[in-house]
Amino acid sequence: MHIVVPSSSNTFQQSWIASGRILFLIAVSGLGAIGLVVLSALWAGTESDAAALDRQRQLVNARLREQVDQVAHVIGQFGNGYLAGVYPASRAAGVSSSLDTVLTAAAGSAISQTAMSAFGYDQAFVVDDKAQLIMMTDAETEKRYRWMRPLFLPLLKDARLTGSRGTVPSDRTPSSMESRFADTARANRALANLMRLEGRPTIVGIVAVNEAAESQPQPMRQFLIVVRFLDGAALDELSRQQGLNGARFARTADADENEVAFQIDATANGEPIGFIVWRPDLPGSRVIGRLMPALSIAALVIAVLFSVLLLRLRSSLGELKKSELHARQLALHDVLTGLPNRAMFAMRFEECLADPRNSTERSAVALLDLDRFKAVNDTFGHAAGDELIRMAAARIRALLRPDDTLARLGGDEFALLLPNIRDDQTLPSICDAIVAELGKPFPLLRGEAVARVGGSIGVTVVPDAGRNADDIMRYADVALYEAKMGGRGQWRVYSPSMDGGRNARDILKNELREVLAKSTASFPETSSSAPVTGRSDFGSLEVYYQTVHRAGQGFQASGAEALVRWRHSQRGLLTPASFIPAAEEGGLIDALGFWVLREACRAACKWPEGTFVAVNVSPAQLRRPNFAEEVFAVLEESRLSPYRLELELTESSLIEDNSEIYSVLRSLRSQGVQISLDDFGTGFSCLSHLVRFEIDRIKIDRSFVSLLGTKANGAAIIGAIVALSRNLGISTTAEGVETEYQRDFLAALGCTDLQGYFFSKPLPLRELDCFGKSESGAALRTIVPGAIA
Known part of the structure; x- marks a missing residue:
């Protein structure tokens, strides 16, 4: 079988591809922006770290220069104080030259001890201008000094130690102010250098300690040399002051991954002395370390969102494509079966x-x-x-x-x-x-x-x-x-x-419409179409009645069921199966049902009291909102008591629109109209219908009655229905009774009423003679079983 499946259009495919590309570009742009933000943060952190590291190096360099200058200043002041206090006193005492030598050695030792104890220098030496020791010392110190002496000789020749002296005019005595000025000049003739000594970074300071005034004879020059090593207590102090975490001295730049090395150069020739290594404080890395998790999470979340958005759009486009294909499918195919439409x-x-x-x-x-x-x-x-x-x-x-x-x-x-x-x-x-x-x-x-x-x-x-x-x-x-x-x-x-x-069906519908119009001519308000005069005669509608008999008491007639017939002028007597479908298709079922109801009520009003007439009602009639009012109008017109009217419903009437049908049935029952359920057990049987709609009578279908005497389950089914009805207080009518055995068996099972060809076939009203009256109005004639074929 051919099934055509329309292919998707090129335009749709191109649009889908273009939309995918646009979303891909958006996703790449978003990810690129996040990447730039992350890179910018990393760059800013790196720059901040570089600036912080450079500042730390500058501070270390400045601190070293400051310590060198401090050593020069301190020993300068120390030398000035010694000249002012020691040498003048010795000369004023008139000490001989031999004694002067001994005193000078002793003074040198005192100066050395004072420099180390008072100012915290690691070593202090008093030497002459040839770097020879002129101080009393032990053999170990003297041996150690011999290793240092070659490094001190170049310093003793530095011009800063022999600068110009402060003078006063020769024609007058110097004032105290001028003397202090000259003393300050002498104090400034001191120097301090950074150098490597004993393989260690060292500040070496030199100052002349016995320079005489300009007017006095110049004695043999003596110098104080002080040594301060920077890799010990001095480095610890520097580390504390500058915040150098874990500072240490290294001869080579052997810094670890998290350390930096600062090179120390000699003052005299700029040669590298060694390196100060420490763990720097890098604020940029610290900030990045704190922000990076958040930035990473944000980047990941945005990447995921873009990915989800991309997948969602692709899914939406796919669904749109499927929807388009489905719409085309629906346009050419039946939804229920999938067949071509x-x-x-x-x-x-x-x-x-x-x-x-x-x-x-x-x-x-x-x-x-x-x-x-x-x-x-x-x-x-x-x-x-x-x-x-x-x-x-x-x-x-x-x-x-x-x-x-x-x-x-x-x-x-x-x-x-x-x-x-x-x-x-x-x-x-x-x-x-x-x-x-x-x-x-x-x-x-x-x-x-x-x-x-x-x-x-x-x-x-x-x-x-x-x-x-x-x-x-x-x-x-x-x-x-x-x-x-x-x-x-x-x-x-x-x-x-x-x-x-x-067009036979249309012809039949038109003929039925004319017959209904003629039959309801005296009641135009109930007709589905106005009567038309001058039309052909297609016969007339008649109501036939099939009696219903009590199961017991001589099987007297208790009522009759109204059945419509069409006596067609050309086709003869038509049963409902021949024209009811045409009436439903042509919208005539309401008018036809109403006509049958009116005719049945008019006939039943002449029957004895205690008898009833049953009329079939279609689902379409029940769905009419004013159906109950129409029934009450017919009862009032015919003067028939409501309890003598029984409306027969099919189970299909109760399947849909339960709320509306329930309201209609409740209104009918409130006035006494009886409700029966026809063909019970053959449709979509639901026991809740019996209770919810307050059914008064159940009609057992003829298909179950026909099983009596042939199949055992027929009696079981009927017995179950009768027992259920008895317990609920509902009457039961067995349809299709055709034999005496069926009659007696059904009566023995407990059916309240019987109906079938054994008692009577459907007859026109003029032939229905079982409702004769006595003076009391009771039914006189007893139906003899099998008398009517």
Whole structure:
């Protein structure tokens, strides 16, 4: 079977690709922006660390220079103080030269001890201008000094130690202010250098300690040399002051990953002395370390959001594409069965007619209709009806050839396109197989119900029927109608002789409309259409009555059921099965039902008290909002007591619109109208209906009664229904009683009333003579079993 699936358009694909590219660019841009933010933060942190490290190095360098200057200043002041206090005193005492030498050595030792103890220098030496020691010392110190002496000699020749002295004019005595100025000048003749001593970074300071005034004779020059090592206590102090974490001295730049090294250069020649290594305080890295987790999480979240957005958009575009394909599918296919719909069938049909090969090869068009589908839909509900449609479509499709087309036109109507019928056996075999398959039972509602419907087919052969598509479809419809009128469950091929029956259903509906108009002419307010004069006589409607008898008390008649008949002037007496479907299709069922109700009430008002008349009510009537008021109007018009009217409902009437139907039935029962449930047990039986709708009578279907004497479960089913009714206080009427055995058995089971051909067949009112009256108004005649065939 051909199923056309429309392909997606290039425009849609291009739009989908372009949208994907745009979203991809947006995602890349967003991720790039996040990356730039992260890189900017890293760059800012790195720059901050570099600035902080450079500042620490500058502070260390400044601190070293400050310590060098401090050493020069301190020893300068120390030398000045010694000149002012020691040497003048020795000269004023008139000490001899030999004694002066001894005193000078002793003074040198004192100066050395004072420099180390008072000022915290590591070493202090008093030497002459040739760097020879002129102080008393131990052998260890003297040996140690010999290693240092070559490094001190260049310092003793530094010009800063022999700078110009402060002088005063020779023609006058210097004032005290001028003397202090000269002393300050001498104090400034001191120097301090950074150098490596004993492999250690060292500040070495030198100052002259015995320089005489300008007017006095110059003695042998003596110098104080002080040594302060920077890799010990001095480095610890520097580390504390400058915040150098873990500072240490290294001869090489062997800093670890988290350390930095600062090179110390000699003051004199700039040669590297060593390195100060420490763990720097890097605020940028600290800030980055704190922000990086948040930035990483933010970047990850944004990346995930962009990814989700991209996937969502791709999914939305995919869903949109599927929706478009689905919309195209719906435009050409039936939603319930997935079959081609009317539009696609028309396309296929036009293609078939336009194909040049079909001018020589025969094809066939068939219309198929399920029989009794409406009864299934009304009895079991729309869900069961839909399930039946799907199952029927599947059965038909399984019987067709690959090139055949099956389409659903709507409701239970299908269309078949059968191309290339090359022999005379193809078409009959297909149609016979379809009719046979549709005649099999359909299990519905998960096996809770079984439907037997059957199907009718009307066929038109192309090109035998002509080339116009509309005419071909009309011919197939005529053939379908003939198949239904011929008894259903069969198929017919159109022939010109069927033209007389064309549009037979419309003709029947028009005739019924005229008959109703004539029958209700005296009651125009209840007619569905105004009476039309001058029309042909298509007969008249009549009401037949089938009596209902009590199970006991001589089986007297307790009432009768009203059944409509159409005495057609041309077709004879028609039963409801012949024209009720046309009345429902033409919207005439309300007027027809109302007419039967009025006629039955008018007849029953003349029957004895205690008898009732039962009238069938369709679901369409119950759904009318003013149905209860119409019934009350008929009762008032006919003067029939409400308790003598019994309205028979089918179970399908109670399946849908329960709330509205419940309101209508409650209003009827409040005035005394009796409610009975017809054909109980054959439809979608629900025990809650008996209680919710307050049913007064259950009518046991004739299919169960017919099982009595043939199958044991027939008696069990009827017994269960009777027991249920007795416990609920509901009357029971058994339909289809045809034998004396059935009558007696049903009476013994406890049925309250009986109905069937054993007592009476449906009769017109004029022949209904079982309601004769006595003086008391009671029924006189007892029906003799089997008296009426």
